[in-house]
Amino acid sequence: LNNVPVGMGQALCICSRGSITIDNKKYYFVQKLDEGGFSYVDLVEGAKDGQFYALKRILCHDRQARQEAQTEVEMHQMFNHPNILSLVAYAFSDSGGKTEAWLLLPFVRKGTLWSVLEKLRDKGSSMPENQILKIFRGICSGLKTIHDKGYAHRDLKPTNVLLDEEDRPVLMDLGSMNRARIEVRGSREAMTVQDWAAQRCTISYRAPELFNVESHCIIDERTDIWSLGCVLYCMMMLEGPYDLIFQKGDSVALAVQNPVTIPSTCSYSNGLQTLLSSIMVSNPQERPGVGWVLDQVQDLQSRSPNTQTNMV
Known part of the structure; x- marks a missing residue:
């Protein structure tokens, strides 16, 4: 095992030894949960408390990647x-010139909102309207806390x-977060922001103003409001408003310039449909x-x- 090359091999080495230690506490590897471009999520169990946790390991291939993990x-x-x-x-963890960031997170057993929606679609x-409202309220509550800071x-x-057993939503993957207000001065800065958005903001949930960033503008937290609308649409229709456009290879950048169309088959209340339309406004200045x-x-x-109005 000691001959396993570091980098990706280091992760293999951790798993084959069966445990890792963070803050002088030992955690046993149980199974792989997810895998991304430069990160891996494993299910681990605390040796002392017997609790399950999600361990996110980010491979930091250069100084910038380490700073992003930090x-x-x-x-x-x-x-909080x-x-x-x-x-x-x-x-x-630094070894052989390679760095890994280990983030120990709570394990939420039910999984992501997307996995719940997929099961419904299958x-x-x-999803009943009162359940949509309950989950959406929690998402808005978490997002408001982020925006308020x-x-x-x-x-x-x-x-x-993520959704817990009581349908309480938990916002995760904070790796793309940054200051709400980004002042763009000139075409070079505009291109930098646009390139960053192309890398970090998922295309079918990306706000219109991030596709063609103007040379002199302010990008603010209302990019999240657009994405929030896409999430609400997905809860109602069981697919994102631009998922099919992206899958077909058509231009999402072009599609987001027009108001979102709610299918005539939509059976949810006029109130919920009106809310969706008022969130998904192409011009960020007109977005709430x-x-x-x-x-x-x-x-x-x-x-x-049949809706419980207690806070989620």
């Missing part, structure tokens, strides 16, 4: 909110929302803030039968 840690530490994923512990079912999530989508959206959701909940 920023992700700091973003987690900034928030039931709708934002907390950070249990973290460590940076069954030919749909002067930050934006920048990659809000159903795969970045998350506080307004939250108020509308609470109003819809109070008018909706």
Whole structure:
């Protein structure tokens, strides 16, 4: 095992030894949960407490990647909110010139909002309106906390929302978060922001103003409001408004310039459909803030039968 090359091999080495130690506490590797471009998520069990955790390992291939991992840690530490994923512990592992960031996170058994929606779609079912409102209210609540601190999530989508057994949504993957207001001065800065968005903001949930960034403008937290609308649409229709356009290879950048069309087959209340239309506005200046959206959701909940109005 000692001959396994570091880098990706280091991760193999950890798993084959069966345990890792963070903050002097030992965790046993159980199984792989997910894999991304430069990160891996494993299910681990605390040797002392017997609790399950999600261990996110980020391979930092250069100094910038290490700084980005450090920023992700700091973003987690900034928030203490039931709708934002907390950070249990973290460590940076340096070996043979390679660095890995280890983020120990709570394990949410039910999985992502997307996995729940996929199961509904497979069954030919749909999500009841009061459940949509409950989950959406929690998402808005977490997002409002981020915006109130002067930050934006920048990659809000159903795969970045976890659901616990009580349907409480938890926002995760804070790696794309940055300051809410980005002042763009000149075409070079505009191109830098556009390139960054192309890398970090999922295309079918990306706000229109991030596809063609103007030379002199302010990008703000209302990019998240657009993504929030896409998430609401996905909960209602069981697919994102631009998923099919992207899958067909057509231009998402072009499609997002037009108002979103709600299918005539949509069986949800006029109130919910109106809320969706008011969120998904192409011009960011005309888009509402998350506080307004939250108020509308609470109003819809109070008018909706069989809806618990207690805070999520």
